[in-house]
Amino acid sequence: MQLREIFAMQKELDSHIEKKHGLENDDLFDRKVLALLVELGELANETRCFKFWSLKPASDQATILEEFVDGVHFMASLGIECSFDTLEEVESEKDDKVTINEQFLKVYEAVHAFRVTRSKETYILMLQAYLLLANLLGFKDEDIKRAYISKNEVNYKRQQTGY
Numbered sequence: 001m002q003l004r005e006i007f008a009m010q011k012e013l014d015s016h017i018e019k020k021h022g023l024e025n026d027d028l029f030d031r032k033v034l035a036l037l038v039e040l041g042e043l044a045n046e047t048r049c050f051k052f053w054s055l056k057p058a059s060d061q062a063t064i065l066e067e068f069v070d071g072v073h074f075m076a077s078l079g080i081e082c083s084f085d086t087l088e089e090v091e092s093e094k095d096d097k098v099t100i101n102e103q104f105l106k107v108y109e110a111v112h113a114f115r116v117t118r119s120k121e122t123y124i125l126m127l128q129a130y131l132l133l134a135n136l137l138g139f140k141d142e143d144i145k146r147a148y149i150s151k152n153e154v155n156y157k158r159q160q161t162g163y
């Protein structure tokens, strides 16, 4: 998965948001980590992968993809916070044996490891875990890119309308 365009767009959006809310000098790292964990929960809720007590089906793929790219926003934003945005590409991996439920838990663990170390190595592992989840959910790199660009635009509009 190519990251250059995502990092560039995320940098613009983050600067816009920080300027608008007067947060240029604030440390937003932990708030972005919590925002990411919340987005992962919202994504899991849309997939309903853990709801063994319910018969209701998952949301449609477009809704799940929109939630997925909210997570991409915060992962990219955290990479920028740590100056890892020179990273050009992350290998999208596949694993037929892992379940979606297990992979969600792996992503949570990877976010935690990244928060604790703030290292480039754990950052890449977090991205890889999230891209493996994307693969299990049936999303290709092109789908993610397209949905990211579209949600990035929505995020600007929300700022204009006093969201």
Ligand SMILES: O=c1ccn([C@H]2C[C@H](O)[C@@H](COP(=O)(O)O)O2)c(=O)[nH]1
Residues within 6 Å of the ligand: 013, 014, 017, 069, 070, 071, 073, 074, 077, 151, 155
């Ligand atoms: O500094 C920020 C703050 C928010 N968002 C984006 C990421 C998500 O797409 C969206 C989350 O907004 P809610 O819909 O969860 O409020 O905002 C950013 O990209 N950068």
